[in-house]
Structures are given as C-alpha cells and as structure tokens.
Amino acid sequence: MHVPDGFIDAPTSAVTGAVAAAAVAVSLRGARRELDERTAPLAGLVAAFIFAVQMLNFPVAAGTSGHLLGGALAAILVGPCTGVLCVSVVLLMQGILFADGGLTALGVNITDMAIVTTVVAYGVFRALVKLLPRTRRTVTAASFVAALVSVPASALAFTLLYWIGGTTDVSIGKVATAMVGVHILIGIGEAAITALTVGAVIAVRPDLVYGARDLRQRLKLRVNGELVDAPAPEVAVAARTSHRKVWIGGLVTSLVLAGFVSFYASADPDGLEKVAADKGIDQKTEEHAAADSPLADYGIENIDNARLSGGLAGVIGVGVTVVAGTGVFWAVRRRRTSDAASPVSTSVGTSV
Amino acid sequence: MGAGHAHRLYRHGHSPVHALPPHTKLAAVFAFVVVVVSTPREAMWAFGLYAVLLATVAYIARVPAGFLLKRLLIEVPFVAFAVLLPFVAEGERVEVLGLSLSVSGLWGAWNVLAKGTLGVAASVLLASTTELRELLLGLQRLKLPPLLVQIASFMIRYGDVIADEMRRMRIARESRGFEARGVRHWGVLAKSAGALFIRSYERGERVHLAMVSRGYAGSMPVIDEVTADRTQWSYALALPLTALVVCLLGWTL
Amino acid sequence: MDAVTASLDVSGLAFAYPDGHQALFGVDFSIARGERVALLGPNGAGKTTLVLHLNGILTGGTGSVHVAGLPVGKQHMAEIRRRVGIVFQDPDDQLFMPTVREDVAFGPAAAGLKGAELEARVDHALELVGMAEFRERPPHHLSFGQRRRVAVATVLAMEPEILVLDEPSSNLDPASRRELADILRSLDVTVLMVTHDLPYALELCPRSLILSEGVIAADGRTGELLADEELMRAHRLELPFGFDPRSVATAPVGP
DSSP states (O other), rough: OOTTSBBBBBHHHHHHHHHHHHHHHHHHHHHHHHHOTTTTHHHHHHHHHHHHHTTOOEEEESSEEEOOHHHHHHHHOOHHHHHHHHHHHHHHHHHIIISSSSSSTTHHHIIIIIIIHHHHHHHHHHHHHHHHHHHHHHHHHHHHHHHHHHHHHHHHHHHHHHHHHHHOOOOOHHHHHHHHHHHHHHHHHHHHHHHHHHHHHHHHOOGGOGGGGGGGGOOEETTTTEEEEOOOOOOHHHHHHHHHHHHHHHHHHHHHHHHHHHHHSSOOHHHHHHHHHHHHHHHHHHHGGGGGGGHHHHHHSSSSTTTHHHHHHHHHHHHHHHHHHHHHHHHHHHHHHHHHOOOOHHHOOOOO | OTTTTSOTTTOOOOOOOHHHHHHHHHHHHHHHHHHHOOOOTTTTHHHHHHHHHHHHHHTTTTHHHHHHHHHHHGGHHEEEEHHHHHHHOOSSSEEEETEEEEHHHHHHHHHHHHHHHHHHHHHHHHHHHEEEEHHHHHHHTTTHHHHHHHHHHHHHHHHHHHHHHHHHHHHHHHHHOOOOOOOGGGGHHHHHHHHHHHHHHHHHHHHHHHHHTTTTSSSSSSSOOOOOHHHHHHHHHHHHHHHHHHHHHHHHH | OOOOOOOOOEEEEEOOTTOOOOOEEEEEEEEEEOEEEEEEOTTTTSSSHHHHHHHHSSSSSSEEEEEEEEEEEGGGGGHHHHHEEEEOOOHHHOOSSSSSHHHHHHHHTTTTHHHHHHHHHHHHHHHHTTGGGGTTSSGGOOOOOHHHHHHHHHHHEEEEEEEESSSSSTTTOHHHHHHHHHHHHHHOOOEHHHHHHHHHHHHHOOOEEEEEETTTEEEEEEHHHHOOOHHHTTTTTTOOOOOOGGOOOOOOOOO
C-alpha cells in the first residue's frame, strides 16, 4: 500500500502531510505517558517487527501493493500513541533507506497505514476487552478481531485518499473493490500473526502488553515471612489515556474528513469530470469552464490554467489544516490540564 | 548501533558525496523529491534532466550504475501497477498496436513511473552514500523529535537482533529435523513469531539496560559534533536548486 | 557502617516480577567505601535481580537502596546511575557503539562531558584496563577477554562510586581471567562482584555475601565461608574439584 511519489496529487499530499504531522505531534505527547524506561526498547522492537512484515509485498491489481501492516500489533503492545509513532518511523525509514513509499507521499502513507490502523485497531480492541470477560484469552481474541478490522479500514482510507487526490482516474469502484477485497485476505494473515504474537507475549511477559495493563493483578510480596502489598504500579495515568486516544483519534479522523469534504465539495471528483480535465491537456489553449472557482480547479490537477490557483488552494489548504491542527492540539492540552485537576476522571478505567 | 554501522544498502567510499554531513544530504534529497513531484507531467524533458542530475550525483559519489539499477528493483510492484493503468483507467482511448488504451491512464502511468523512479533513485543514492548511524544523527540534527529518533535507532538495532535470533531458531528447528516446506508448515513458522518476539525483546532489553545504566536518557549523546559549513550546504543544495530551475522552466515553457 | 558513610546500603529489599514470580524476599546488607565484596549464590538465587535494583532499573518492590547516602529513586536517577557502574555479564550487551572509543565515551558524554575533557576521560579509562591501543577498533573484532576489559572501561569512564560486576570471570580463559583480576585489584573503587566462581571470589574479595532463595544467607570473610562445607552445600555452592580454600593465601581483610 506504500504510495510512491507522484501517485497522489500535490495538494492532497500536502494536506495529509499536515494531518500526519499533527497526529504525530499529538502522539508524541501521548507517548510520554505510555512509554517508560523499560518499554522504550519495546517500541523499537515493534517498529523493527513491522518493518520486517511490511517487506513482504504482494502486488495488488488496482492498488500499489499489499502487505501486512502491523498497526494493530503496535497499538496493542505499546499503546495507540506509541503505535502511531512506531509505524510512522517505519514508513519514514522505509522511504529514506529502501525508497519504499515516496518521501512526498509520506503524509498519505502515515495517514492510512499508521493513523487509521492503530486508531481503528485500538478502538476495536478496547471495546472488546471491556465487553468480554477479563481473561488473557480475551486479549488474544480481541487482538485477532482488531487486526482483522484494521487492515480493510486502512484500505478504505487509502481508497478515499485516492478518490480525492489520485493522479489517474481509475474508477473508484474498481479501486475500492480490489483494495478492500485483497486487504480482507491480508487482514486474516495479519490477525493470525498479531494474535499469536500478543498471545505469546502475554503468556510470558504480561507487563509488556499495554492493552492489557488493567488486567494486571496487584502483587503480594513475601518479606521475611510476612505478606505485604507491593506498591501500586503506576497504571492510573496510562489507563486514563485509553479514552483520550479514542477521542483524539475520532477528532483527527473527523478533521481529515471535514478538511477533505469541504475542500472538494465544489470540485466534482467524479471520473467524468476528470476525463474532461485530462482532455484539456491536449487543448492547452482552452480555458476550463470551472476556472472561476479556484477550489474547483484544485480538484482537477495538471491543467494550464489551474496551475496558479491550484497551488494557491494547496497553500490555503495546508494553512487551514495547520491552524485546525494547532487548535486540536491546544484543546487537548487544555482538557488534559483540567482533567489532571479532577481526581474523578483520573480513576476512570483504572482497575485493581 | 549494534552491528548496524555497515548496512547492506551502504556502499563504502570516500567520495565528496559520502563526506557531506548527513543532514545536508537528507534535506537535499527531500527538497529534490518535492521539486520533482511538483513538476507538470507533460514536461517530459524535465524528467530527463532530473535523471541526468541524479546520474551526475551518482558519478560524483562513484556509485556504479549496475548497483543503482539493481536497487531500483524495489519499484517493481509500482511498475506492475503503472502498466495496468492504461487498461483500467477510463476516458478517451487510443489504439496502440491493436490495444485500446486510456489516454488518461497513459498519462497516469507515465506520471507514477517518472516521479516514482526519480524518488526511488534519489533515496537509493542517499542510502548508499550515508551510514545508518549518520542518517539517524542527521535526522536528529534536522530536529526530528528525539522520541522518533530513539524508536528508529532501536528499530535498526533490533533488526540485527531479530535476524540473529531467527537464524538461531532456524538452526534449532532444523537440527531437530524440521524444515519448512510449503503451506503445511506455516503454522509452525507463525508460532515461532511469538517466541521470536520475546527472545528478541529480552536480548535487546539487556542492551538497553546497559545503555540506561550508563546514563542514557532517550537521546544518543553527541560524541563527535557533526556540523555543516556554508560550503557543504551549498554543495548539497546544488541538486535541489538545479532541479528547481528545471521545474520552473517546466511550468513556464 | 551507617547509611551515610557506606558506599552501598540495602535494606528490606523485596521484589516480584510482573508475572508473579518473586525473586527477592527481604535483602539487607551494607558495603563500606573501598571494600571489595563478593556476592555468591547459585543460579536463580536472585543475584541479577538484586544488581538491577542497585541503579534503579528495577523498582516497585518494597525496601530501600542507598548509594553513598543517596536513596535510589526517580528524583536522583541520573546521579545514581553515574555513581553505580554495572558491568553486565555479556560484554556484547554492553558494547553497542561502532568503536571502542565511542563506546567508552558514551557514558561521560551522556553526563554532559565534551571535547578535550571527554577524550582525557576516555584515554584514562582505557589505560586503566590496558586497552589504550585499541581505541579505534570496533568492539566486536576484539577477543572476549578484551571485550570484557573494554566493558569495564566503559563503566570506569563514569568514575563510579561503586563498581558492580556481574559474573566477571565467565567465559574467560585463564590468562584473561588473571589479567582482569590484576586490573580489578589495581582499581581504587568499591567493588561488588556477583559470581559463582568461588576461587575468583576468594582471590579478590576479603568479604563475601551468600544470596540464596532471595535472602542474604551468610555474610563473612570469604575464606571462612568457603571452608564451611555445610553452609556451602545448603546453598548449592560447590568448589571446583580438588580446590581447598584453606590452602590458599586469602586477600587481606579491609580496604
């Protein structure tokens, strides 16, 4: 699914770049609570693992290529924020070292493969763990389902981005069918590997599974013959973040959607319109009918008269997204400080 | 880090390109790719010029053409896709050698192929002239958040550890008479994944403990300061700046 | 020996791993400045777990650890880690930089040292272990004994209050073993040596602690402990065949 340079048009790449940067910024803040000294290398290991599984590429007819994604594994083992960071780092290093995925398409790649997979997987995972009996088997089963859902979700996100900013007008139906179809198959493989890995880790080192932190038992210590309670592990803060992650995830997703929908509302992204636009390439002198609206041109790339306005719209788009992203950032920070002040919300989700 | 000081992609050498500070190279490659992508796809000659620019860099870096071309093979899945485009895309069609091809699909295929290939070639040149550790230092100097650099450096070290553990586990399996032959044995291999994960983690954890014990607190201490002076920056940025000129010509001509 | 003057003071330390396995059941001991002490115990006695508590890598149990009067805890972590130098069992875990010089410089650089001061620190540490001429070599090209010496240098470069060695003699050939002993004897720091190599403990450490089943089972002069056959057997400690601790001139008591 790695998108190469030039596959998605420049404005969409820029906007997704801004979205990805905002999400990474939010995740960086969240990750500080998810990661402690002992789990920091775990994030690296998860990243290395994902790097390895993403190297197994299957060519997909109407997508670029399909492979295991690893977002679910990352979210469950190290937490959703760190998960986003892990997959983003993998994509960045793949881009730099292996030229797998274009550098300018990094935003697109991070959005569909890092953000969508981890947020979806973690949401599903937490919901299942909450609903089902609290056992280790539940954690394994929940990981299976979460991974299974996350892969087609990512494929859908890709299809959406392609629909908005694809540089070639393959019919959206063909892309969606091929991408989602193939990725349901990949999802099964991903689910098996995720469940087996999480199951193995939770059996031996339950302390390393972030998603199962609140299943942990309070330890009793025997000191000189007497039983003493071990000091409470510091999970209160970590458990609280699980709500926040879903909340942030929802916000980022809606931001993406809102951004794109408002942008492209005026530019008809229908295949027919694009065909007309591409015909314009051959008739360079002809002014395009919709040229009076700068945003309309923006959806129709690579036409003479759209160049300037398209660029302008791209700049406006990035500006809006950055402002919006900063707004989210501030709002999150505000909320967090007010939350910290109220002990009631701190205890939500904590278990004994 | 680890044994990662000599990765397979890196080609040892002493060319002027090797000697440039890593962050200038990273910035140059990134700027170059941005310029390439924002070039109109109709300006075919511009992409030819970009290719010439990259070939010049490869010549200065003494990276042989064969090496570069072999590494470009990573692109194959995209090429397969690009070849399909003219058949599946909609719109006006032209007859080429008796095949009905979509015009927009042809443009799309050309667009993906040209820009993708140039992007891949630029990254390949970067990776083959810069050591991994340098790349990480470069990212650090370009103000990538330290946590991301940390995850990246652990990732690279674990890459070695995982490969190592995989080899040991394979030897252990094979010395007990197991060989993976076809789909029937995938179950065993999948189950190894969990064990591999734990083993790699615990090995890497020991290294991490040793680092933490020596005062590591999240970012690699700077032992040899890497700085870039004005000349080095101008050398590195010569590539994207020339490309920018080509790009601007592409827009105006 | 009170907590203020002692290099290391451990009291009531108990710890269980998250999977429920309890490794330490209330450990108490104290080591005075300049002492060389061996921590003996069979496999699985909790030796490594104890070592990881000394610089705060493992926390969360009960009890306390003080290093030169400073409690091990979140607020002084950087200082504690500078003061407690741990040489791990496998030098391959400890050496992770591309050259010996960079590896030895890692700790002091993390503490903020730069330039000429850093170089001087590195050179001094490498001279102490006799590895100065290997500065620019990659660690994995050295012999095992050399790697262990470099590992000791990486810790010495931080000028620690106490040097903690986990199984320093394991996997060493007799010559490397003797060279390392000479180096350790020449150092002027407090040493806690975790080992089940009993002759090595006798050679280097006047005092020994026996850690067994998560508690300190014995504390006394190394020669006397090793000569107590009943005690040794009770804690699964065995001397090499034909080795008689009474026949060896023991290290003098005291610093």
